Amino acid sequence: MIWSVGEKSVWWGMLAAGATLLAGGCSGSTKPVAVKDPAAIAKAAAVEPAEGDWPWWMGPTRDNHAAGELPPLTWDENTNVVWRADLSGSGHASPIVEGDAVFVATADEKSQTKSLICLDRQDGKQRWQTIVHRGSFMHIHPKNSQASATPACDGEQVYTVFMIDGGIWATALDRQGEIVWQTKAGDFRSLHGYGSSPLLYKSLLIVAGDSSGGGFLTALYRDSGEIAWRTARESNNSFGTPILMERDGKQQIVLAGHSRLIGYDPDTGQELWNAEGPAATTANTVVSDGSLIFASGGHPERNLYAVDPATGSIAWQQNVKVYVPSLLTVGKRLLALSDDGVARLYEADSGKRVWQERLGGDFTASPVACGEYVFATNEAGLTYVFRAGDKLEPATENQLGTHGFATPVICGGRLYLRTENALYCIGN
Template structure:
């Protein structure tokens, strides 16, 4: 007859076995850092000119990269819904915003039935589809139910349009000319998807810059606009995040500003060298930092929540020396805007928030309602943002968030509205719309 093992010993043995198994899995699944590629010292690649046609919105958050249009605005009057000049039903789904390049409007989309990821081009005056280019076929990744397979907004240098998609555990960047022909397609590096991809490409001089914060290995990379050759690539933490970098002249120099993986950081756009980093505001972000003067503002939402302001003139880790202020509110997916000395956003859970940029004092907390993933766009004296159900809110461009109008078109509202050539372009979950203050025959 076998001796019975006491229950406490069985529990102890199971615990030890579980710890050993966890350790073995962690070691087996650990990710080596990305192989870094360093910019050649003193060799700046000759850049073809970035020639954006007048009246364009060429990339995420517009040509000024601040989601604001202040010059040559037209009076929409905003008594209700503007006139629909044209609309096109979009095959597939995407949360990317449209871009406008001269006489063309472009969006990305992903058709799960056909398993295609595509770039679509429309005539700006009539909405006539000009061409569709399938960028990738098959190999769809796992995504969060609030993400899509086409969430990265494309970017254009006036000659090519650049897309960023994750396929087969790698991030691919593709250059397409304005006639819909692929010029080059390159793998920027690996990407292990947790909830999908959503970071939009960023154009700087000779390069297009992409961010790949994932389960590992994470990286920030610059590829030549003309050939796709990697100019530089630097490692980041192996931690999933979904934000988009931005380019700003802050603290007297150009910086690529990146949030996510538990830090906010500034990088040299020419080499990828990190200028500074500050801890926070969260491990995971899904929006874009913004800046004015010497200050950079970042927000995040998982597992920590909060908003922070950092003075961007330091070096190394500046958490203890250059943090201006922090606030506790959660602004996770929507990107704030900054003007007139205030940082403003509608939060994910429908709260209008405004902070003094110097002190961090919260000057507004106003219930709007609904849930939001899109970001505020300022057009002259108003701000617009849709909620996830597709209701477009129009507010006065002041911290009080006084509502001027609202309207709803078909489809849900995850993409941010853009303005170009006196018209509003908005992509819902089902359609691409062009709206104007006056009735126009396309």
């Protein structure tokens, strides 16, 4: 079914039975909110993804590493395509896969709607489409989209984050496509748009908004949409996604932007540590090998570096621009794929470069690893499959469509690739 949201059903979706509309912040500002019960948050159970699912940005381990069966290494429009689903609208958000369903965020510029689509995991048939927002689109960069934030799913609800009408709005939907709640996480201003995906932590949904009018990191209770805490960040546009990392047995939220890499306590939103860099503006997600944290930025500085979170000191640094694609750990090494298609492999502990090779085309999507292979899709829809060993070992090149801005997803032995107006499931 398709939930059509016209004038009448907009109000139904926000205010009717079971749905809650909550406004966070006030006009022209996003005020900090102190946590009321951090102990209750700390005691809440962690969200445990099921084996074979990919329920949020960068997968279950939040590092773009896929476990389990390897998908096919070759495909095209007529080879190893399990199903193809046409999508209304477009977007750069990755699909997420949870249980028997695939969820995709999309936006239609013509109808001025932003939606969540649910597909059947086995055959790709559409189950429902819920319009989450109508109208009030904001300006974006030509290479961005109106649906760039990847949804997240905890098994019971699916969470979307969209930039709309001067703010960042988080929405929870049940698995039947009904809106449960909708909350403004904070005010937001940017000429380039939005691209930060939501993060699940215990009972919370974490949303970042690095805005030119005052940034924020907001935690909302997943059951109600009520704001648990909100921490102010500096006024500068950045577009990266916060990530969870563990140190000394405790998890931290780590986020780069406005020339600082910062670790936060996820129970309270309090800053734990910070390090200078990597750049004033970042647009990807930091990664870690369990010891060092790796981050990169591309405007205005060209900077790729490793930070020791115990001291906040920089372990090593390279004058390299990796702006939008996220970094990828490969064993004890680090793969950096720059926006202009240059792939570089470094020793993770020292920053020593192992090799540098140029792939064809420009890149927005991040590389994904499965087994010994790396899958990297360029903006023209060409996916390079290779091994990142002592040298770059090409395996295959696969063309699908003409649009490759969304990071691919690998789970259950299948590869999910989003093109401009379609989603492909690649498998044997």
